[in-house]
Amino acid sequence: MDGFFNDLSLMAPAVLFNIYFAAVSIPLGFVFAVFLALGKASPNGLINRLSRCYIYAFRGSPLFIQFFMFYSLALSLNLAFWKPWGVSGFVLHPLFIGPLVLVLNTAAYTAEIFYGALRAVPRGAIEAAQAYGMSPAQQFRRVTWPNLIRLAWPAYTNEVVFLFHATAIVYFALPVVGSQKDLMITAKDLVERDFNTYLHFSVAALYFLAVSLVIFFLFGLIYSRLMRHLPAQPRMRWAPKWMR
């Protein structure tokens, strides 16, 4: 039991790194994803194709490899760019490059969700907006976007939880700076010290579960706020699909 509480306190600072990675990546990825989804739905051939390629590439390759690739890429550009600009230590820091890759990655997955929702926005609602004489910008802001986000929100919640889970592999691919270790590295180090696999990994799992539940709770609150106009508010399904 002592070991359990000891682990809890050892891993409490570690979980902050995972939370940091997720907290930085989620809003940025969200914004990027909106543009990507619009790009994929765009009638412009070039934009359309670029967005599709981007989404395909990032959804089709493992995040683990993306970390390696972006780190190597950033490393090989270091002497040519980052060093002269004086941002070397910043660009190559796991706390920067980790969220960077996560943003690029989650944007692709989220864009696919948003794109699906965009196509599901009722045709009639948009036609009605056009009949009112709204400009395309107005249509998007007043009609398309509110519909889209309501349709996409449950799936987006899954994606956010998945993104939080994906933060577990950041430090498997990037160098550890000083004593900045996330949950997985902390758990792995502890296991290598005393081989108490069940204890250490269970505590790490508990942390992941706890934060996931908090995410579900918060996103559920936002969902009920989004749906406040409905007389009988749909509850977010408590058995999430957790599927990317």
Added chain:
Amino acid sequence: MKKIMLAATAALALGTPAFAQETVRIATEGAYAPWNFINDAGQPDGYEIDLGSAICEKAELSCEFVVNDWDSIIPNLLAGNYDVIMAGMNITEERLQTIAFSDEYFPPDPSRYVALAGTEIDFDNLSGVRIGVQGGTIQAGHAEAELAANNTVVSFTTADQAVADLAAGNVDVIFADGAYVDPIVTASSGSIEYVGPDVLIGEGMAAGLRKEDTDLKAKLDEALAALKADGTVDKLIAARFEGRGPYYAQ
């Protein structure tokens, strides 16, 4: 994490069948040239592989090399996945608390700082420097204990990755075994150079063993002493480390 696993394990079945007994498994990292590395044929190679084979022949043991990541190499020895570590490991007080060492087979060698040519670093007053080390090494221990307060210590899983990050300018200096960086400095034709003071922290490299395996330790020590006496160890060192030795000539 736990188990030894490169597909490239060289089975060095030595010793005559009459004396053949249980195989002694020797773990190495396979990423620390010239001590141990994976050669162009995809097999473990290097000074420690040469020496380990020679020791096993002398002691009439049947030996097998396995490759294990550096960061879990001591835990896996204790867990019994293999019997001996020969992976450029220095004898230290801290390691002696958990494992035993054979007699040294590579003398205490100063650890050295290397940096890209033209890097100005004030070693009397070291601060604000990014120091690359391989995690879990004596150099990492030294850097974390002595230098971490004013500098950033970046730890990599392999020494090669640390060198890659130095070459790309992500760390200002790397701190590593002198004999490890020697060939790198030589081969870089002037773009990587030694900086700062030499620091003597290791007590020489030796084979790591579990504390209770006293019989095996005795056998290894005996064979090693014989090989030192007949000059084999010096010959192997000279073959792999340019301009080193002889250390053990009588």
Added chain:
Amino acid sequence: MTDDIAFWLGYLTNGKHLAWYASFQFTIFAAVVGGAFAVIFGLLGATLKNSRLPPLRLIGTLYSSIVRGVPDVLFFLFFPLAFEQTVEWFVATQICSPEAIAAQTAAWPPCREANWLLGSFEYLMLASVSLGLVYGAFATNVIHGAMRSVPAGQLEAARAYGMSASQVLWRVHIRQMWVYALPGLSNVWMLLVKATSLLSLLQIADIVLWADRLGAPNFCRLLAWSTTIGAGATTSSSSSSTSW
């Protein structure tokens, strides 16, 4: 010039590179075997979840929600170690003498005799089972949903023919289910293929580990090149970098 040709030819002749290409077999093996296990565990989990007995239902639900609730990499690292330790613990209760336990200095296993030594192949197999377990939890959900999508009339018709419960399950329910499950299972398969990139974390010498090992020394070549260009020299120094 000849040096450069020799360098590029190395990709075809060098034993390390050949080992790298050969290591594709481990990744493919893990994907195929892991996929097969995922379907088996998915069927098992879905059957449990559909069971009429509450404890079995609980097991099925717990399996699919706990495994999906933690990051795949955590469970992936946890399972092989935990499985091995459980076996070692069980063996230890049978064969360890008190003296042997007292003589053991390491934290694990309880005594030296109980140590279970896994070779490369056994460990690859364990990793594949681990992949199967993780993605079996996803497959459980997919298959469970698909089983509920089978029209009730078909099952009733089967019962009307006098089939027993197990006959209905095997001859009708599971066979009809595939149509609904396949799209979801193909998603799970994609996830699983991407997750094989994590094999290197278990020290399996797969494509990622080799790529990582082979990639690092190239930066030194990069440095040699960039200094060559920087010095304005045209031909001289790149030859020296080939040795490492």
